[in-house]
Amino acid sequence: MAVPHLQQPSFLLASLKADCMNKPFVQRCHDLEIVIEDFPAKELHAIFPWLVETIFGSLDGVIVGWNLRCLHGRANPTEYAIALDFLDPSGPMMKLVYKLQAEEYRYEFPVSCLPGPVKASMQERVLPECSLYYNKVHFPPSGGLGSNLALNPFEYYMFYFAISLITQRNSPTTQHVSPSNNAYFTLVDTYLKWFLPTEGSVLPPPSSNPGGAISSPAPRSPVVPFTSYGMHHTSLLKRHIAHQPSVNADPASQEIWRSETLLKVFVEMWLHHYSLEMYQKMQSPQVKESFKPTEEHVLVIRLLVKHLHAFANSLKPEPLSPSAHSHTASPLEEFKRVVIPRFVQQKLYVFLQHCFGHWPLDASFRAVLEMWLSYLQPWRYAPEKPLLGAEPQPRSVSEKWAPFIQENLLLYTKLFVSFLNRALRTDLVSAKNALMVFRVAKVFAQPNLAEMIQKGEQLFLEPELVIPHRQHRIFMSPTLGGSFLSSWPPAITDASFKVKSHVYCLEGQDSQYKQMFGLEVRNLVLRLAQLIGQAQQTAKSISDHSAETMASQSFLSWFRFVPSDMNGCYTGNDLDEIGQDSIKKTDEYLEKAQEYLCQIFRLNEAQLTQLMMNCGTAQDENGKKQLPDCVESETGLILTPLGRYQIINGLRRFEIEYQGDTELQPIRSYENATLVRLFFQLSSAINQRFADQMEILCSREDFIGRLCRYHLTNPFPAERNRHSPVLKQRSRRSPQPRISLRFLASYRTLLSLCMIYFFASWFCVGPLACTFIILLGYLLYAVVMTFFTERWKPHQH
Numbered sequence: 001m002a003v004p005h006l007q008q009p010s011f012l013l014a015s016l017k018a019d020c021m022n023k024p025f026v027q028r029c030h031d032l033e034i035v036i037e038d039f040p041a042k043e044l045h046a047i048f049p050w051l052v053e054t055i056f057g058s059l060d061g062v063i064v065g066w067n068l069r070c071l072h073g074r075a076n077p078t079e080y081a082i083a084l085d086f087l088d089p090s091g092p093m094m095k096l097v098y099k100l101q102a103e104e105y106r107y108e109f110p111v112s113c114l115p116g117p118v119k120a121s122m123q124e125r126v127l128p129e130c131s132l133y134y135n136k137v138h139f140p141p142s143g144g145l146g147s148n149l150a151l152n153p154f155e156y157y158m159f160y161f162a163i164s165l166i167t168q169r170n171s172p173t174t175q176h177v178s179p180s181n182n183a184y185f186t187l188v189d190t191y192l193k194w195f196l197p198t199e200g201s202v203l204p205p206p207s208s209n210p211g212g213a214i215s216s217p218a219p220r221s222p223v224v225p226f227t228s229y230g231m232h233h234t235s236l237l238k239r240h241i242a243h244q245p246s247v248n249a250d251p252a253s254q255e256i257w258r259s260e261t262l263l264k265v266f267v268e269m270w271l272h273h274y275s276l277e278m279y280q281k282m283q284s285p286q287v288k289e290s291f292k293p294t295e296e297h298v299l300v301i302r303l304l305v306k307h308l309h310a311f312a313n314s315l316k317p318e319p320l321s322p323s324a325h326s327h328t329a330s331p332l333e334e335f336k337r338v339v340i341p342r343f344v345q346q347k348l349y350v351f352l353q354h355c356f357g358h359w360p361l362d363a364s365f366r367a368v369l370e371m372w373l374s375y376l377q378p379w380r381y382a383p384e385k386p387l388l389g390a391e392p393q394p395r396s397v398s399e400k401w402a403p404f405i406q407e408n409l410l411l412y413t414k415l416f417v418s419f420l421n422r423a424l425r426t427d428l429v430s431a432k433n434a435l436m437v438f439r440v441a442k443v444f445a446q447p448n449l450a451e452m453i454q455k456g457e458q459l460f461l462e463p464e465l466v467i468p469h470r471q472h473r474i475f476m477s478p479t480l481g482g483s484f485l486s487s488w489p490p491a492i493t494d495a496s497f498k499v500k501s502h503v504y505c506l507e508g509q510d511s512q513y514k515q516m517f518g519l520e521v522r523n524l525v526l527r528l529a530q531l532i533g534q535a536q537q538t539a540k541s542i543s544d545h546s547a548e549t550m551a552s553q554s555f556l557s558w559f560r561f562v563p564s565d566m567n568g569c570y571t572g573n574d575l576d577e578i579g580q581d582s583i584k585k586t587d588e589y590l591e592k593a594q595e596y597l598c599q600i601f602r603l604n605e606a607q608l609t610q611l612m613m614n615c616g617t618a619q620d621e622n623g624k625k626q627l628p629d630c631v632e633s634e635t636g637l638i639l640t641p642l643g644r645y646q647i648i649n650g651l652r653r654f655e656i657e658y659q660g661d662t663e664l665q666p667i668r669s670y671e672n673a674t675l676v677r678l679f680f681q682l683s684s685a686i687n688q689r690f691a692d693q694m695e696i697l698c699s700r701e702d703f704i705g706r707l708c709r710y711h712l713t714n715p716f717p718a719e720r721n722r723h724s725p726v727l728k729q730r731s732r733r734s735p736q737p738r739i740s741l742r743f744l745a746s747y748r749t750l751l752s753l754c755m756i757y758f759f760a761s762w763f764c765v766g767p768l769a770c771t772f773i774i775l776l777g778y779l780l781y782a783v784v785m786t787f788f789t790e791r792w793k794p795h796q797h
Helices: 009-022 025-038 041-056 077-087 092-101 116-123 153-167 183-195 236-243 245-249 251-271 276-281 295-313 322-328 331-343 345-358 363-376 399-407 409-423 431-444 449-461 469-474 495-507 519-552 580-601 605-614 641-648 673-689 691-699 703-712 747-762 767-792
Strands: 107-110 148-151 630-633 636-639
Touching: 009 025, 009 041, 025 041, 025 077, 025 092, 041 092, 041 153, 077 092, 077 183, 092 153, 107 153, 148 153, 153 183, 153 251, 153 295, 183 251, 183 295, 251 295, 251 331, 251 345, 295 331, 295 345, 295 363, 331 345, 345 363, 345 409, 345 495, 363 409, 363 431, 399 409, 399 449, 399 495, 409 431, 409 449, 409 495, 409 519, 431 449, 431 519, 431 580, 449 495, 519 580, 519 605, 580 605, 636 641, 673 691, 691 703, 703 767, 747 767
Parallel strands: none
Antiparallel strands: 107 148, 630 636
């Protein structure tokens, strides 16, 4: 696709736009590859912004672009492979980026599209702490609302790539496909492995000049003076050159800016949506949430966290001699040393705090939970080899991770307390919710981890000591001051001061620290253990009820349109999604979670048993139904706060029963409305006509009186009210004798009578004879039931 050099760039752009509308995706990518290879940077400069927007979509979300989030290998294997090849770190798009990078072109990116805290800071003309924005902000003469960032091609490309996860989140996606299988997720993983390698160094970019190299962008003078909250940071490379000029000969030092830029862009675009000040303001219920992360967004952040752990853990062991360290450590090695505490820790903590407090109480929180647990376990991504011939044992957390735990204490302790508060508000009968409690308990129960967390809390609670002034400079917040490429490490390290600096940096000097192993949190754990026991009993009740229902099914049950119980129950759980396997998993998860919690907080079985007894978890006579926690009063049962919580979360319930006149209760779906009304009028007429005679018969003390009382009154008047919060006065009413014919309006009764008459006709038994046999049989049944009923529970006047 050779074009004369006299051709205008505008004509090239128009031609590519036309091809975009008319040619298929595969052909367009092939033509773009030829254009990038054949045309000079001066002509490619005009099409670069359009091409980036065509691929990643517009910043306002109107243009979808290639929609990489919906591009999956199984559904579209050809387009998927071509898109990944085109956007690969060594592919045509990156060649275009490096081609333009060599000419030092600049492209404008609107400040209004940046994350909220950064945008608010720049609109106030305050320079953010991240050095990514230094020397790049241009304000128009009229004011700061229309300001732009002047970015080099690599930065511009990465800005668009990272922010497309946010701007395109409302675009339609493929249902029932894991987000981790799409092209965007694969590209993130590819870029991380390429620019933040765990082995070797960053590969140099391809150069169009033989033997030439593309250098890092030169620093530019600021356009407008800024004030800054926090000390200014130059890039790692500029600091390294300033302190060690000889490093220029190292090719890795010329390319570490790409690794640093990539990480800064990802962290800013994906994590920096909440500042500490903004998070404190959002604790007020009147403040509307400005940004809501999605599950896919969290999965991408988890991928970043896992790779950063692997990247940091690939750091070579430090030499014993400080002088050797200053001459042998490469810029990439120094970058690995500070990548998590300097670039990620604070923004990730605030992001997680927001998610724990604002994420819906459903199973989608699993993505946030796993991202948090991935950050808490850097040892999972360390290249440690198991000893040969050693027997497999529960993996103990090595003491070498104690500094990491201490310097990230709040992410272990405060977020654990936040999770406890979430768990206390969820329905643990759900297997998905039970799994989340199990996962957290299992991670924190790893051998030696709880002890190291407790040691970190002890270091924080130690009284203030006199610390040399130099250490005050060294151990300030990782984002504020201190040279991370210093030629010598500090001679003395104060672990207590490090922990205090970490907590005060993230929470402020006036924060009230809540001990994870203190009495208040221990009480929360005991409450959770109590709810786990209640959820296990509820799950067992559901399982037993389901098993009984299955066992009672038979051929004749097909004719039973609905259960005969007119007062159907409601368990408070979505039983359509709960099966025997799910109940079994729930019980296993909760049992193991309670065991792990006992290990972490040193609880014993006697404490848990006593707690269950004190909180009223004993079951009633039938071993299944449980009342919510309540107290007896003169007017009936009154719910306690625990009882209200149990009802809201479906852990307990009252048996909701009709307490009025049984003849006046609503017509059921298994009854014929016309017959119900007809038999009610007939029964009312009989009861009104023979009320005195029935009263006299029921008052007799002989067998005739007992027989009448069994048929004309309810033999167990108190049983129906036992499990309902009704007034005592209502439960003491004496029933009046009367006849009820409503049972004859039931479809089940009518169908049964029809079947009896049908089978009787086979034996030449006529309707009258059959009716006489039915009445005789019922009379014998009534005599027997009267005899046994009077023996079990004598009738009381």
